[in-house]
Amino acid sequence: MTTIRRRRPPKPKLAESRIIERRDITDDLMLMWIEKPEGFSFKAGQYCTIGRDGIERAYSIVSAPHEETLELFVELVPLPDGVLTPLLWELGPGDVLSIRPRAKGIFTFKPKYPNHLLVSTVTGVVPYVSYLRDYLHRKASGHRFYVLMGASYADEFVYDEELKRLASDLPDLVSFVPTISRPDEERNDGWSGEKGRVNTIVEKYAEKYGLSPEDTLVYACGHPGMIEEVKDRMAPRGFTVEEERFWKED
Numbered sequence: 001m002t003t004i005r006r007r008r009p010p011k012p013k014l015a016e017s018r019i020i021e022r023r024d025i026t027d028d029l030m031l032m033w034i035e036k037p038e039g040f041s042f043k044a045g046q047y048c049t050i051g052r053d054g055i056e057r058a059y060s061i062v063s064a065p066h067e068e069t070l071e072l073f074v075e076l077v078p079l080p081d082g083v084l085t086p087l088l089w090e091l092g093p094g095d096v097l098s099i100r101p102r103a104k105g106i107f108t109f110k111p112k113y114p115n116h117l118l119v120s121t122v123t124g125v126v127p128y129v130s131y132l133r134d135y136l137h138r139k140a141s142g143h144r145f146y147v148l149m150g151a152s153y154a155d156e157f158v159y160d161e162e163l164k165r166l167a168s169d170l171p172d173l174v175s176f177v178p179t180i181s182r183p184d185e186e187r188n189d190g191w192s193g194e195k196g197r198v199n200t201i202v203e204k205y206a207e208k209y210g211l212s213p214e215d216t217l218v219y220a221c222g223h224p225g226m227i228e229e230v231k232d233r234m235a236p237r238g239f240t241v242e243e244e245r246f247w248k249e250d
């Protein structure tokens with residue numbers, strides 16, 4: 001009797017991606033532009049899996065799919081907890097990372113709702129920047145984006161200039177509210193904007209903008225505690241909340 005062995009599909013090979021540019025924003029936040037391997041495609045809001053020395057982690061992609069490079073916004077998790085990020089902090093232009101050939105993730109723009117309330121903490125803004133760049137590139141219409149962005153310090157927003165510009169140039173498309181949770185600290189001197197954690201202002205702005213569960217999808221991305229609170233506040237009001245957690249709370 002002959003036995004027929006089923007062949008397992010071969011594991012997709014890791015590709016390589018060279019770091020093109022690195023920009024340090026604060027001691028623990030940086031932007032990185034890396035090469036997009038040939039044939040690498042993704043939807044706005046998806047993530048890539050990059051690695052170094054065999055250690056791999058997921059990073060949401062800031063760029064829109066039409067852009068030539070992959071732009072990443074990375075927060076350092078210092079030693080002894082962090083594993084890949086301390087290694088990334090040693091790298092710069094010309095250094096090579098591994099990259100999985102396929103992007104993944106379902107935290108993508110859902111066009112069936114006209115309104116999109118996008119709530120983030122620090123690096124959690126990444127998918128939203130990708131949605132907006134892609135939306136503008138596609139010259140799409142019929143939707144509105146309300147971006148609420150939280151951080152401890154004003155210098156952690158990073159994409160605030162891009163979002164402010166969009167909100168000012170296209171007020172019928174984008175509204176943008178950055179908020180800081182530590183207004184009394186010296187590092188935030190001169191801040192005159194919204195204060196408090198981003199999860200505590202979600203209901204206020206949903207009301208101010210006249211958003212209803214029927215016409216609005218809420219997205220929450222970044223700090224797991226923020227995501228939980230946004231769900232606790234918005235789900236009982238009937239809103240559907242999409243979430244993307246970058247890490248788990250111990």
Ligand SMILES: Cc1cc2nc3c(=O)[nH]c(=O)nc-3n(C[C@H](O)[C@H](O)[C@H](O)COP(=O)(O)OP(=O)(O)OC[C@H]3O[C@@H](n4cnc5c(N)ncnc54)[C@H](O)[C@@H]3O)c2cc1C
Pocket residue numbers: 047057058059060061073074075076077081082083084085086105123126244245246247248249
């Ligand atoms: C879908 C997805 C998308 C992601 N996108 C991004 C992104 O755009 N930018 C980004 O910086 N990270 C992102 N992450 C997190 C990233 O994958 C790594 O976990 C992170 O960079 C830390 O890597 P590490 O190897 O240094 O530490 P890890 O070994 O991954 O984590 C060490 C410990 O730190 C915790 N941790 C991880 N990240 C943080 C954090 N930011 N703050 C506090 N504690 C943390 C972990 O839960 C763990 O307990 C994403 C994760 C997922 C699942």
